Each structure stands twice: as C-alpha cells, then as structure tokens.
Amino acid sequence: MNPPTKRGNPRRRALAVGTVLVTAACMTGCGAKAxxxxxxxxxxxxxxxxxxxxxxxxxxxxxxxxxxxxxxxxxxxxxxxxxxxxxxxxxxxxxxxxxxxxxxxxxxxxxxxxxxxxxxxxxxxxxxxxxxxxxxxxxxxxxxxxxxxxVPKVWAYNTEKVAPADVPKTWNDLLDPRWSGGKVAAESRASFLTAWDLDPSLGQTKALAWAKKFAARKPHYASNTTQTEASVESGEVSIGTSLINLVLEAKKKGVPVEVAPLSPTNAxxxxxxxxxxxxxxxxxxxxxxxxxxxxxxxxxxxxxxxxIPARTDCSHPDDTPVLAAICKANLKWYPTSTLADYNRLTNFFPKGEEALGTDIG
CATH class of the missing domain: 3.40.190.10 (Periplasmic binding protein-like II)
Structure with a gap:
C-alpha cells in the first residue's frame, strides 16, 4: 500500500465555492422573496x-x-x-x-x-x-x-485483517503502535470527532489532544466516509471511520466487515x-x-x-436493524439535540482538521 499522504479537502473547497455563490446571491437580498x-x-x-x-x-x-x-x-x-x-x-x-x-x-x-x-x-x-x-x-x-x-458514525474493521482479540474497543486503542503506518483510515474533515464534543466526560480539549496523537500514527486520510469504508472493505486498511448503514449494506453482500465496539459515537x-x-x-x-x-x-x-432513540437505549434492540447493530456492538451514543450543538460543532471541526493535519487546500 502506498504510504498515506495528507490530502486537500475537496469538501472544504466545495463549501468555499458554495459560500461565494451564496454570498453573491445574498447581496441581492438573500431569502427576501421566499x-x-x-x-x-x-x-x-x-x-x-x-x-x-x-x-x-x-x-x-x-x-x-x-x-x-x-x-x-x-x-x-x-x-x-x-x-x-x-x-x-x-x-x-x-x-x-x-x-x-x-x-x-x-x-x-x-x-x-x-x-x-x-x-x-x-x-x-x-x-x-x-x-x-x-x-x-x-x-x-x-x-x-x-x-x-x-445513521450513526462507527468504526468498521475488516474481519480478515483483524483478529477478534485485536479489535479496538476504545479510541485510545487506536493509538497503539500496531495501527501505525496507514493501517487505519479516517475522514480528513474531522466530523468523526463529533462524539467527543457531545460526551460530557470528554469535550473538545481532549478531542484535539487525541487527534494530534492519532495523526502521529500516520493514518490514511480520505475526504469522506464512503471512501474510508471502501478502503476497509477492500482490505487496503484494517480499520476505518464509517457509517452504520454502509457497514450493514456491505455485510448483506457478504463483505468481511464488522462494527468495532468502539465508543462513544453520535446518532x-x-x-x-x-x-x-x-x-x-x-x-x-x-x-x-x-x-x-x-x-x-x-x-x-x-x-x-x-x-433511533435520541440517547443510548438498548431496551428494545430489535426495533430496527441499525439499533440492533449498534446495541450488539455495545456502543454508547449521544444526540446533537439543539441548534446550539450544531453551531458549536461548525466551529469545532476546523480545529479538528488542524489537529489531524488535514487542514490543507
């Protein structure tokens, strides 16, 4: 596998272009006629x-x-x-x-x-x-x-690349030297760090400290979860950030992937x-x-x-396939329950990209 490289963030560039267009439109009275x-x-x-x-x-x-x-x-x-x-x-x-x-x-x-x-x-x-x-x-x-x-964010792993005893169970497990050198894939846009902000026992300061240590392990960065999931499915990497629906769809097709019991996450x-x-x-x-x-x-x-339930609730795990999967993996999840939460995260993600070393372009 080629060594991981820092990539520019296509999403950041797309958002920048969109922002220019929105600004131009708003100069004529954004939303005034709607x-x-x-x-x-x-x-x-x-x-x-x-x-x-x-x-x-x-x-x-x-x-x-x-x-x-x-x-x-x-x-x-x-x-x-x-x-x-x-x-x-x-x-x-x-x-x-x-x-x-x-x-x-x-x-x-x-x-x-x-x-x-x-x-x-x-x-x-x-x-x-x-x-x-x-x-x-x-x-x-x-x-x-x-x-x-x-569609809860999860960590997925390739069952042919990772032995059951080696599956990471905590975020700090991913800092183990065994996962260095491009064996782990993550979104460059840092949205997978959302749970750190929502979990009262963690927070942004701890999230950024973890992200810097994670970056030192030279992970394989990609611009979105579809790409990181694909690299896990192919065996290019052993573990990667993903979305629960992508993992479940892959499993349905017989792909050797599974949800890692790695908490917390967000709904x-x-x-x-x-x-x-x-x-x-x-x-x-x-x-x-x-x-x-x-x-x-x-x-x-x-x-x-x-x-799914707003907060961790596995009292009826068979209500939906998504709930069954995250409960089976013993995941704890948090909601983004107010507009203030979303506004705070908007300011947090650029800091996360800087800590990951992906704030390029």
Missing part, C-alpha cells in the same frame, strides 16, 4: 390541498433505492400525489436553495439537513406547526426541521424540512409528516435509514 406558506390547520384540509398540488419534489443525499420503499407507501396512500426524488449532496443543496430563495424560484419542496448543513437549513426552513400534522414534538428540531433518520441525525417559497408546500408538509409516521419509519428501517 415567503412562508399559508398551510391548512387540519390534516384533512392539508391532504385536499396536497392532492390539488399533485406533486412533491424531494431532494436528499441518499440513493433513490433507499428511499423508494417509503415513496411507494406514500404514493399508495395518496394516489393523487407524485413524488419526484433527486439525490443531491448536502452542501450543494444549501447553495442551491439560498440562490433560489433569493430569486423567488424555489425548486425543492422537501429538503434534507444534517451535520454542518443544519444551521443554514434552519434559516431557510418554513416555520410549520408540525403538531397539526401528527409529528411528535420530540422529533422536531427548532421550528421547521423534522427528525426522520439516523448522526438527519432532518427534512419545507423551504420557504416551496412550490408545493402542502404536498411537502404531507410527505414530511408521513415520513415521520410509524409505517414510513418501518419502510425506511429496511434500508437502514430510520430513527
């Missing part, structure tokens, strides 16, 4: 208006195949409404919506928010009283963001919202509320995309 929707106060009236609209444009950073089971259920329950789905990267969606709201021509009815895009998305989301449409209060973040699925919540100025606001609100319902959650669970 107005809140006048939605009905009852579910029955919402359905009537949604059917009249006839279509809903949904955009999220997931393959359509993973969302299709829930889409099929929705279209079966509401046959007069067509769901048009687009797989869009989260940073790209933020830039797109900022410009469209400024121009008063919003093309997305239901948008996705997660991680660093939660803060800007909250500013673009319509202020909807979700309780009118059956969405539980605990599944609403701030005004307009509805918690729909979680890694994803939210849906209706942007101000959406063309089909009633259909958008109806789809979002439906995706929060039990039938839709059961459908999403089959593709590893449903909600």
């Amino acid at each position: 107005e809140s929707a006048d939605l009905p106060k009852s579910m029955s009236a919402l359905v009537k208006q949604a059917v009249k609209e006839g279509v809903v444009d949904w955009s999220a950073p997931k393959p359509q195949s993973q969302m299709q089971p829930a889409i099929d259920l929705f279209e079966k329950k509401y046959p007069g409404i067509e769901v048009k789905y687009t797989n869009t990267k989260a940073p790209d969606q933020v830039s797109q919506l900022r410009m469209e709201q400024a121009a008063g021509k919003v093309s997305v009815d239901v948008a996705n928010a997660g991680g660093l895009t939660v803060g800007p998305s909250a500013d673009m989301a319509d202020d909807i009283d979700w309780s009118r449409y059956g969405v539980a209060k605990e599944n609403v973040l701030d005004k307009g963001l509805v918690y729909i699925w979680a 890694n919540e994803s939210y849906l919202y209706v942007p101000r100025g959406a063309r089909h606001p009633a259909a958008a609100a109806l789809l979002t509320s439906f995706l929060s319902s039990d039938p839709a959650q059961q459908a999403l669970a089959r593709t590893y995309n449903s909600r």
